[in-house]
Amino acid sequence: MNLANRAKSTVDTASPASPPSSSALLEVTDLRVDFHTRAGRVHAVDGVSFSVAAGETLAVLGESGSGKSVTAQAIMGILDSPPAEIVGGSVLLEGRDLLTLPAAQRRAARGSEIALVFQDSLSALNPVQPVARQIAELYRIHRGMGRSEAWRRAVEMMDRVRIPAAASRAHDYPHQFSGGMRQRIVIAMALALDPKVVIADEPTTALDVTVQAQILDLLAEQQRERDMGLILITHDLGVAAQVATNAVVMYAGRIVERSRVRDLFLDPVHPYSHGLVASIPRDLPRGSALPAIPGMPPSLTARPGGCQFHPRCPLAQPRCRTDEPPLLPVKDGRESACHFWTKVGER
Amino acid sequence: MSEAVLEVRDVTRHYQKRRPGRPWQKDVVRAVDGIDLTLYRGEALGVVGESGCGKSTLAKLLVALEKPTSGEIRYRGKDINAVRGADWNTMRRNIQLLFQDPYASLDPRKTVANIVGEPFRIHRDLVPKHRIRDRVRELLDMVGLDPDHLDRYPHEFSGGQRQRIGIARGIALNPEILVCDEPVSALDVSVRAQVINLLTELRRELGLTIVFIAHDLDVVRHFSDRVITMYLGRIVEEGPCDAVYDRPSHPYTRALLSAAPRPDFDRPAVGRILLEGDPPSPINPPSGCSFHTRCWMARPECAQQVPPPFDLGDGHTARCLFADEVATANPHR
Numbered sequence: 001m002n003l004a005n006r007a008k009s010t011v012d013t014a015s016p017a018s019p020p021s022s023s024a025l026l027e028v029t030d031l032r033v034d035f036h037t038r039a040g041r042v043h044a045v046d047g048v049s050f051s052v053a054a055g056e057t058l059a060v061l062g063e064s065g066s067g068k069s070v071t072a073q074a075i076m077g078i079l080d081s082p083p084a085e086i087v088g089g090s091v092l093l094e095g096r097d098l099l100t101l102p103a104a105q106r107r108a109a110r111g112s113e114i115a116l117v118f119q120d121s122l123s124a125l126n127p128v129q130p131v132a133r134q135i136a137e138l139y140r141i142h143r144g145m146g147r148s149e150a151w152r153r154a155v156e157m158m159d160r161v162r163i164p165a166a167a168s169r170a171h172d173y174p175h176q177f178s179g180g181m182r183q184r185i186v187i188a189m190a191l192a193l194d195p196k197v198v199i200a201d202e203p204t205t206a207l208d209v210t211v212q213a214q215i216l217d218l219l220a221e222q223q224r225e226r227d228m229g230l231i232l233i234t235h236d237l238g239v240a241a242q243v244a245t246n247a248v249v250m251y252a253g254r255i256v257e258r259s260r261v262r263d264l265f266l267d268p269v270h271p272y273s274h275g276l277v278a279s280i281p282r283d284l285p286r287g288s289a290l291p292a293i294p295g296m297p298p299s300l301t302a303r304p305g306g307c308q309f310h311p312r313c314p315l316a317q318p319r320c321r322t323d324e325p326p327l328l329p330v331k332d333g334r335e336s337a338c339h340f341w342t343k344v345g346e347r
Numbered sequence: 348m349s350e351a352v353l354e355v356r357d358v359t360r361h362y363q364k365r366r367p368g369r370p371w372q373k374d375v376v377r378a379v380d381g382i383d384l385t386l387y388r389g390e391a392l393g394v395v396g397e398s399g400c401g402k403s404t405l406a407k408l409l410v411a412l413e414k415p416t417s418g419e420i421r422y423r424g425k426d427i428n429a430v431r432g433a434d435w436n437t438m439r440r441n442i443q444l445l446f447q448d449p450y451a452s453l454d455p456r457k458t459v460a461n462i463v464g465e466p467f468r469i470h471r472d473l474v475p476k477h478r479i480r481d482r483v484r485e486l487l488d489m490v491g492l493d494p495d496h497l498d499r500y501p502h503e504f505s506g507g508q509r510q511r512i513g514i515a516r517g518i519a520l521n522p523e524i525l526v527c528d529e530p531v532s533a534l535d536v537s538v539r540a541q542v543i544n545l546l547t548e549l550r551r552e553l554g555l556t557i558v559f560i561a562h563d564l565d566v567v568r569h570f571s572d573r574v575i576t577m578y579l580g581r582i583v584e585e586g587p588c589d590a591v592y593d594r595p596s597h598p599y600t601r602a603l604l605s606a607a608p609r610p611d612f613d614r615p616a617v618g619r620i621l622l623e624g625d626p627p628s629p630i631n632p633p634s635g636c637s638f639h640t641r642c643w644m645a646r647p648e649c650a651q652q653v654p655p656p657f658d659l660g661d662g663h664t665a666r667c668l669f670a671d672e673v674a675t676a677n678p679h680r
Contacts, residue, residue, distance in 0.1 A: 063535040164624075178625040208397035209562060210622045213606035217621060235536055238608030265610045272537075279540035280610065281569035286588070287391075287547055290569070292540035296505045312537075 024051035024092075025229045026075075026114070026197045031089035033067070033074050035300070036082055042300040044070045044084070046253035049327075052197060052229035057220070059240035059261060060233045061276075062250035065297050068233045071250075072199045076116050077106050093197065112142050115190040117219075119202040121182035125174040131185045132158065132170035138192045154192070161188045161218060180211035184218065191222055197229040204239060216243050237276060241265060249273045252298050252308035255327055258335040267345070269336040271313045274344050307338070315340045352556055353386035353409065353442070353524060358418035359580075360404050364630070374630045378404040380580035381418075386524065386556060393571030393588065394560040395603065397626055401580040402560045403447075406528040409558060410444040440470055443522040447529035449509035453501040459512055460497040463487070466519045473520065486515040490545060507538035511545065518549060526558040531566065543570060564607045568592050573662070576600045579629055579637040585656075586663030594674045596657070596665035599638050601673055620678040636667065643678050644669060 033045035045067040052058045062068040073079045075091050077098065091098040093114060098106060118124035126134055135154035139145045145153065151170070158166035161184040174182055183203065190198055200219060204212040220243055223230045232244055240247055240261055247264050249257040249272065257270040268274040275293035284290065295312040298304055304311050310320040319339060327337040338344065360379040366372040379401040386392055394402050407413040408420060411427045419426045422438050430438055446452035453462055463486055464479045474482045484494035490511040501509055510530065517525055530546065531539040543566060550557055561567050567574060567588075574591050576584040576599060584597040595601040602620040622641050627633055633640045639649035648668060657670035667673060 063537060180625050208626070209564075209603060210397060210606045211625055212608070213619075213621055216608070236608065237536070237610055241610035241612070242608040262612055265612070276536060277610070279537065281540075281543075281565045282609075282611075284569060286569060286572070287551075289544045289547065290540040292544055293537040294541070296507055296538055297535060 025054050027051040027092040029090045032087045033070050034085050034087050039301040050248050055227045057230040057244040059244035059247040063235050066250040067253040068250050072201050112193040114197045115195040117190045117200040117203045121186045124186050130171045157188045157192050199231040201233045256337045269330050269341045270338045271315050272309050315343050349388045351385045352388050354421040355384040358382050358415045361416045377580050377629045391557040391571045393567035393574035396577035400577040406526050409526050410442050440520045441523040443517045443525050445517045445527040445530050448533050458498050463515045490515045506534050524556045528560045579632050584665040590663045596670040596673045597667045598642050644676050
């Protein structure tokens with residue numbers, strides 16, 4: 001099962017959900033991450049495969065506990081292990097497997113080839129160092145630049161992410177910036193070494209709507225300019241719709257649907273994605289009941305057997321309790337992990 | 348329109364804050380800066396705005412957890428901060444608050460029976476002591492929790508269930524008004540709709556008047572009859588939901604609506620309004636219209652005077668000198 005799955009997903013990564021002309025830059029195949037907890041070993045990420053091409057934006061959608069952030073940390077190599085352990089899979093960056101790379105090379109790749117934009121800018125930045133110095137540190141360590149040259153580049157970078165009067169704010173500390181400006185600094189740090197792939201983990205969750213719009217625009221613009229691959233991890237369907245072209249939906253550590261974002265919203269092929277899309281209040285009579293997904297996401301320690309979603313699924317059949325549906329191509333280059341995907345959205 | 352239950356008259360709430368690095372100097376934070384508002388019986392009033400606009404302070408003022416620096420809030424004609432004795436009891440009982448964070452607002456050392464039953468131990472005349480547990484069971488059942496779980500502790504519940512416990516506590520005394528401060532923001536997407544449905548149901552069954560504070564604009568529109576937009580401690584626009592959403596008449600409301608990420612693939616990208624910068628600090632708010640520093644249609648006169656309410660009919664008002672032009676103005680001059 002494991003092997004079969006693996007072989008299949010390697011084939012699937014070339015699915016036409018990504019633009020056919022560009023080849024994959026980052027290829028995650030059958031990634032598995034376990035956590036050792038007091039309750040025993042739990043599967044936080046359970047066979048996740050996806051790929052990102054240059055210039056592509058992939059949204060990884062899911063709610064808390066779905067494994068989306070753990071996936072990002074596993075790709076970046078910043079998982080706390082223990083308790084986490086990568087137990088299988090590969091992460092190919094231009095053909096090189098990051099997971100088997102020697103530690104020194106891995107460190108060198110981190111930041112310069114693949115970078116992460118953290119969610120919480122206040123804890124991602126060092127509170128006792130001026131911001132430009134934190135950006136400059138990247139140039140000093142990775143590029144071996146001198147102090148003044150690194151500082152100059154750092155200020156340049158702050159200017160690129162449109163921090164007003166960058167030169168005069170370079171000596172300021174993180175707490176002297178507003179949330180939006182701090183997030184720009186975090187983005188500047190991620191982009192400083194011109195990485196090929198950027199993973200943004202809930203980059204706007206802590207921000208206000210009008211500031212969120214600015215940050216999303218900045219990310220999209222930088223991505224276009226540099227032709228980066230961008231992985232946007234989010235729980236917000238609206239954010240995904242605005243920025244990404246392709247999406248994978250995660251539930252309880254697995255991918256349940258892979259689609260173009262537009263298709264995901266107009267015609268979801270998994271009951272979970274359908275439930276998420278339907279629960280956005282749009283064009284419904286005021287005060288009418290929203291079509292809600294019953295129940296709550298399963299805890300990792302008490303996962304239901306078979307399809308992880310079956311206890312909450314309107315389409316569940318006896319088969320779903322025992323038989324875990326693999327992620328298979330369904331139509332138009334899209335994939336769904338549901339036995340009854342043809343019935344999704346029928347009432 | 349039905350009768351007014353809560354009237355807010357020119358209320359301000361200022362906080363003193365020591366200046367960082369100069370603790371002997373104090374700044375005045377104008378969290379709420381002159382608000383007039385009437386809440387009508389049975390309505391759901393949505394409140395939108397960004398962090399720091401005074402939404403949560405307004406919520407606390409409405410339930411008398413905070414005292415206004417000036418102005419008054421009248422419930423059934425009486426100032427809620429001046430009432431004493433029986434009137435005070437009635438006021439407290441009838442205005443309840445539902446907190447944002449179901450993790451922080453439930454005492455971790457109390458059982459559900461204690462948390463939900465506490466209001467009855469304060470307002471003793473409602474339910475006899477030996478009936479409290481039964482009443483808590485009924486309440487748990489009403490909010491969709493298992494009545495047999497009443498001896499469990501908050502940590503044994505998920506976020507959505509905890510918010511249901513908070514709701515059970517909020518409706519325990521059969522209040523007239525329920526003020527909900529971001530009731531679903533801390534919840535997972537798939538659970539939000541459940542909690543909103545529960546609030547909708549309870550509102551109908553109990554005839555609640557609801558103040559619904561949220562930053563999710565779609566949710567506010569779905570839930571509320573009327574909506575107010577706040578910016579830097581002031582109400583900048585007020586009106587029936589459909590009027591405000593379909594014809595926003597304050598530049599800030601229009602920007603807010605346009606900035607909200609929405610899975611709307613047919614919306615033209617050209618109409619989007621991207622505001623510059625962050626909301627200014629409520630310590631030294633800009634002169635005149637406080638939005639003029641970020642406004643995409645600001646003119647010199649905007650810095651001179653605080654705009655009076657511009658009446659657009661049907662209870663729709665906007666505090667903008669050019670409110671009649673906002674809906675049609677081209678944001679990309």
